[in-house]
Amino acid sequence: MKVPVKWLKDYIDIDLSPKELAHVLTMSGTESEIKYLGESWDGVIIGQITAIDPHPNADRLRLATVNTGSGMQTVVCGAPNLTIGDKIAFASVGAHLIDGHTGEKSILKPAKIRGVESCGMVCSEMELGMSKDHEGILVLASDAPLGKPLAEFLSDIVLDIDVTPNRPDLLSVIGVAWEVAAITGKKVKVPDLSYSESGDAIEKQVSIVIEDADLCPRYSASLITGVKIGESPEWLKQRLMACGVRPINNIVDVTNYVMFEYGQPLHSFDYDKIKTNKIVVRRAKNGEMMQTLDDIERKLDGNTLMITDGEKSVAIAGVMGGANSDITDNTISILLESANFNAAGIHYTSHNLKLVSEASMRFERGIRPDLTVHALKRATRLILQLAGGCAAKGIVDVYPQKQERKSLNLRSSEIKRILGVGFSNEQVAGTLTSLGFEVDIYPNDEYMVTAPYWRSDINIEVDLIEELARIIGYENIPTTLLSGSIAHQEPNYLMDLKSMVRHTLVGFGFDEIITYSLTNREMLAKAYASNTLHKEPVKLDNAMSAEQEYLRTNLRSGLLSVLQSNLRHEEGPIRIFELNRIYIKRENDLPEEPEIVCGLMYNPEQEKSWPLHTQPFDFFSVKGVVESLLSSLNVDADFRQSDDESLLPGFQAEVLVKGNKIGVIGEVHPKVANAFDISEKVYMFELNINSLLTYSLQQTGYQAITRFPSVIRDIALVLDSGVTHKQVTDIINRFSLVNEITLFDVYSGKQVEAGKKSLAYRLIFQSAEHTLTDKEVDKVLQQILKKLEGALGATLRA
Amino acid sequence: MSILEQLEEIKTQALCELDAIDDNKKLDLWRVQYMGKKSRLNEVLRGLAALSIEEKKTVGATANQLKLELEAVLKEKELSLGDMFISAKGEDAIDISLPGRKPPLGHLHPISQVIDEMCRIFVSMGFQAVEGPEVEWDYYNFDMLNIPKEHPARDNMQTLWVDYENEKGERPMLLRTHTSPMQVRVMEKIKPPLRIVVPGKVYRYEAIDATHIPMFTQIEGLAVDKGITLADLKGTLYEFARRYFGSDRKARFRCDFFPFVEPGVEMSIECIVCKGAGCRLCSNSGWLEILGAGMVHPRVLEGVGIDSTVYSGFAFGMGIERIPMLRYGIDDIRLFYGGDLRFLRQF
Structure with missing residues (x-):
């Protein structure tokens, strides 16, 4: 809402500077910013169009000759409303304007348009930052001084107010005046509503029927005959323009003016086009069509409230008028509507028709029905003043179920309980009264408070407490720390585990990535060699774009894309991971949201530079990461051949804990890597954090450090190449004197038989009870070798 | 030559040779020669058993004194050789401004x-x-x-x-x-x-x-x-x-x-x-x-x-x-x- 400060001063004396005014309003909840209309109009002057010629190379453009007061300039202009003799806003090269197409700030540059030099511009309202109107150029009053800066003629200081959804009363200049009154202690001066009624009684001329009172609690109307339609006076036009509305004619302008003044939307009908002399307010028939003021044919449904003459519809209630009852230059009688419509109903209609107007915006926030008559009388008075004519005697006011203003009990004890501080009777009563509330002080520090008729947001006691807090000022409320007891809290093991995993991976050299949870099916499928999705992802109803229509079912695609995009500017090595949720659809319930950690390792062969130490990079690099990670979480894992579709068969394994799968590791399938333009090997791990949580245990004890020395024996075994390392260690581990087994060589080649391989181990023997003798160790070693030979056919390598 | 004179000779010879030593290898040889198990000084000490109680006292004290003295100069020489090592053998010196071998470090988002x-x-x-x-x-x-x-x-x-x-x-x-x-x-x-x-x-x-x-x-x-x-x-x-x-x-x-x-x-x-x-x-x-x-x-x-x-x-x-x-x-x-x-x- 734009509030011109000059207009605001009609209702209240203001000593504050505009900046101070904006500040105090902001602090009390009405976020305000000062806009100097004309602040940026350097280089814009008042000019006059003296000639209009066709553009030699373009049908839609014309050449306007502009008298700038100090000479003639020719500009290329596409506006439809160019008229010889009109005073206009002329911007010369270098002026600061708003770009009419992009809405961005820009500086006017010299331009050749279709081969003709244009030395400046005739401005639209939008280009001057006055409104969003870019249909035609701004036409100034004929008395505008030629050659003078536009700012001297038109400028005003405007409060740009960001009104919260609960305060429709602040979508009005008087509403803002009441706020200023409460903050500054000044009195509000209310406008004069009186006018003389010289016509016949209105009841004889108009009847009004509300059929759907749930959507229309109140309908008030007045009738003015014999008006003369014309242009509004300059002061009125300027105020409307400052509010961002284009003046149309004296009748429509008055309805808009009073809407900004009181916050009550009004609508004017050409009375002679209401043939039945009757207004019937009813729901639309399903599928009913109607042509609105903007000449668009609209299809309506049964939830839409219509204003009809009993036969045909003349307006969509509270949203937009119809073309068939519009005010024209020939209109002589006006039926003025000031009605109250149901907020939810208007919200529905406005959204359904995608039609947001100044009126709908006010109704959907829920304005009070009390406003209708005040605004109606004010507008009738102004129309009589500006357009002449005579008002019918009385008004029609249909108000089936009167909504009484609520009186609320306010207790000092409650003020203290909520705010932590108490106020004196004078503070409470004074603050509320200055906002327009009626306050009765009762004994025991209680108050009976009635909200002013324009406030629809005051419903319970705490609403009054907020009024006190915001006007007295939050800075005047003390600052204390919570003093109550802290309830017992269960530790959040999942969050702790996630934090541990993140920090451990960062310690292993992985960079954490966060990607969007919203993606598309193609992207999700790309992570699998078959390029198909086996799980149907959760789909959005109103996605922003096809690119972001589904919730992800894996983290793999996102990470592979991140790897892909980083490879455009670096060679690696790259280690990245993401720990976040995926979304698994469930029948008739919210999706499951398991927490997954997924990591990628990429380490291409590269030139060795000091001090690079070349560690091999293969399946065991990723396996080692997972082993160390799990070991840091006290989880014992096994690995088993697997068939994950993202990974290369034979070079992948599932991670098992106590026989349950918690994840996979392996080499990303070359088909998948290729789909992301990655030609080198990539290794991936993926673990389900929720499953991990089940097995990750607190450490329960420790192993005593033995004081007896250990004995080391190295053995090299020759085995069939199908025998696994795990089979060997499972056997050796059964011997309790073996404290540690370390694999130090794996060999297959010329020096062993074909089909065989050699595994070399270092065994460390140690006893907790005594110093081992060589003899003892040799005996156990012989037993081990015998077992290995018997079970796996292992022989010692010569 | 009396035992005391022998000790005096060992001392003179040892200190004189030590002076000329300019690397750790030679120093090690020197240590073996003058302070090792088979050194002349050790021989002298082993011979103490054959002496009278009176002689044992004076010779023993002098020999121990010499042993301590040699240990002290050895330590001093070791330290000075440490310093000399860098200035003398520049080609083995390290450039401490070379980057370290960093364990990989990731970043938390x-x-x-x-x-x-x-x-x-x-x-x-x-x-x-x-x-x-x-x-x-x-x-x-x-x-x-x-x-x-x-x-x-x-x-x-x-x-x-x-x-x-x-x-x-x-x-x-x-x-x-x-x-x-x-x-x-x-x-x-x-x-x-x-x-x-x-x-x-x-x-x-x-x-x-x-x-x-x-x-x-x-x-x-x-x-x-x-x-x-x-x-x-x-x-x-x-x-x-x-x-x-x-x-x-x-x-x-x-x-x-x-x-x-x-x-x-x-x-x-x-x-x-x-x-x-x-x-x-x-x-x-x-x-x-x-x-x-x-x-x-x-x-x-x-x-x-x-x-x-x-x-x-x-x-x-x-x-x-x-x-x-x-x-x-x-x-x-x-x-x-x-x-x-x-x-x-x-x-």
């Missing part, structure tokens, strides 16, 4: 870092960190938070809805637009006193540009007990601002509207760049809005069966991305989720 840090602060004030679902029912996201259907307050949070229809033909599933639904979920389960913080992702129907993305992160807080006041809300959030932004950073509160609190407040901190003087970042106001808060609306408490005449509470919610953006001067919010390592490795 800046958003994770902020969440960790904020949770730590609130946990130390007795709040418990909890998380909730990102896909929600409109019941929790709106209805129970005093945001009825067809209310303009819903429009302020452009919602992404899930393609799902229940038996009644309603479409009530959505991506949560704020972390506030967890207020309701927690209060349904736990009776006061309670204090929680809820970090998590939220979603809005927003076209992507430098300041808008459809997915971002919030942290929510809620405290409910007997006797919690707006003064406690101010105190708690002041304390948070002091700890997070530094104790000299001023904070201020002003009235604002959120349907699920009454009174509603907004907290700003003094501008990080201009410290209140006014600059482009703070639109010349000197202040940066960082969070919305307020006293839990009685309707929200009653909705979960908490007696609002006995209990009161406060809630707050804050956008996470804005904080590092302000702190580090990041002007494009998309950088957080683009995965560009040149950006992420700076944190």
Whole structure:
């Protein structure tokens, strides 16, 4: 809402500077910013169009000759409303304007348009930052001084107010005046509503029927005959323009003016086009069509409230008028509507028709029905003043179920309980009264408070407490720390585990990535060699774009894309991971949201530079990461051949804990890597954090450090190449004197038989009870070798 | 030659040879020759047994004296050779300015870092960190938070809805637009006193540009007990601002509207760049809005069966991305989720 400060001063004396005014309003909840209309109009002057010629190379453009007061300039202009003799806003090269197409700030540059030099511009309202109107150029009053800066003629200081959804009363200049009154202690001066009624009684001329009172609690109307339609006076036009509305004619302008003044939307009908002399307010028939003021044919449904003459519809209630009852230059009688419509109903209609107007915006926030008559009388008075004519005697006011203003009990004890501080009777009563509330002080520090008729947001006691807090000022409320007891809290093991995993991976050299949870099916499928999705992802109803229509079912695609995009500017090595949720659809319930950690390792062969130490990079690099990670979480894992579709068969394994799968590791399938333009090997791990949580245990004890020395024996075994390392260690581990087994060589080649391989181990023997003798160790070693030979056919390598 | 004379000769010879020694190898040979098991000095000492008690005393004392003396000069020589080693053998010296062999170091995402840090602060004030679902029912996201259907307050949070229809033909599933639904979920389960913080992702129907993305992160807080006041809300959030932004950073509160609190407040901190003087970042106001808060609306408490005449509470919610953006001067919010390592490795 734009509030011109000059207009605001009609209702209240203001000593504050505009900046101070904006500040105090902001602090009390009405976020305000000062806009100097004309602040940026350097280089814009008042000019006059003296000639209009066709553009030699373009049908839609014309050449306007502009008298700038100090000479003639020719500009290329596409506006439809160019008229010889009109005073206009002329911007010369270098002026600061708003770009009419992009809405961005820009500086006017010299331009050749279709081969003709244009030395400046005739401005639209939008280009001057006055409104969003870019249909035609701004036409100034004929008395505008030629050659003078536009700012001297038109400028005003405007409060740009960001009104919260609960305060429709602040979508009005008087509403803002009441706020200023409460903050500054000044009195509000209310406008004069009186006018003389010289016509016949209105009841004889108009009847009004509300059929759907749930959507229309109140309908008030007045009738003015014999008006003369014309242009509004300059002061009125300027105020409307400052509010961002284009003046149309004296009748429509008055309805808009009073809407900004009181916050009550009004609508004017050409009375002679209401043939039945009757207004019937009813729901639309399903599928009913109607042509609105903007000449668009609209299809309506049964939830839409219509204003009809009993036969045909003349307006969509509270949203937009119809073309068939519009005010024209020939209109002589006006039926003025000031009605109250149901907020939810208007919200529905406005959204359904995608039609947001100044009126709908006010109704959907829920304005009070009390406003209708005040605004109606004010507008009738102004129309009589500006357009002449005579008002019918009385008004029609249909108000089936009167909504009484609520009186609320306010207790000092409650003020203290909520705010932590108490106020004196004078503070409470004074603050509320200055906002327009009626306050009765009762004994025991209680108050009976009635909200002013324009406030629809005051419903319970705490609403009054907020009024006190915001006007007295939050800075005047003390600052204390919570003093109550802290309830017992269960530790959040999942969050702790996630934090541990993140920090451990960062310690292993992985960079954490966060990607969007919203993606598309193609992207999700790309992570699998078959390029198909086996799980149907959760789909959005109103996605922003096809690119972001589904919730992800894996983290793999996102990470592979991140790897892909980083490879455009670096060679690696790259280690990245993401720990976040995926979304698994469930029948008739919210999706499951398991927490997954997924990591990628990429380490291409590269030139060795000091001090690079070349560690091999293969399946065991990723396996080692997972082993160390799990070991840091006290989880014992096994690995088993697997068939994950993202990974290369034979070079992948599932991670098992106590026989349950918690994840996979392996080499990303070359088909998948290729789909992301990655030609080198990539290794991936993926673990389900929720499953991990089940097995990750607190450490329960420790192993005593033995004081007896250990004995080391190295053995090299020759085995069939199908025998696994795990089979060997499972056997050796059964011997309790073996404290540690370390694999130090794996060999297959010329020096062993074909089909065989050699595994070399270092065994460390140690006893907790005594110093081992060589003899003892040799005996156990012989037993081990015998077992290995018997079970796996292992022989010692010569 | 008497034994004492022999000792004197050993000493002269040893010291003389030691003087000429210029590397560790020669020094080692010298040590073996004069101080080893088979050295002349040891021979002399072994011969002591054959002497009279009187001689044993004098010779023994002199021999021991010599042994100590040789040990001392040896140590001295070792030290000086250590120094000489570098200056003498320059080609073996190390260039300590060469880069070290670093263990690989990863980087925690800046958003994770902020969440960790904020949770730590609130946990130390007795709040418990909890998380909730990102896909929600409109019941929790709106209805129970005093945001009825067809209310303009819903429009302020452009919602992404899930393609799902229940038996009644309603479409009530959505991506949560704020972390506030967890207020309701927690209060349904736990009776006061309670204090929680809820970090998590939220979603809005927003076209992507430098300041808008459809997915971002919030942290929510809620405290409910007997006797919690707006003064406690101010105190708690002041304390948070002091700890997070530094104790000299001023904070201020002003009235604002959120349907699920009454009174509603907004907290700003003094501008990080201009410290209140006014600059482009703070639109010349000197202040940066960082969070919305307020006293839990009685309707929200009653909705979960908490007696609002006995209990009161406060809630707050804050956008996470804005904080590092302000702190580090990041002007494009998309950088957080683009995965560009040149950006992420700076944190």
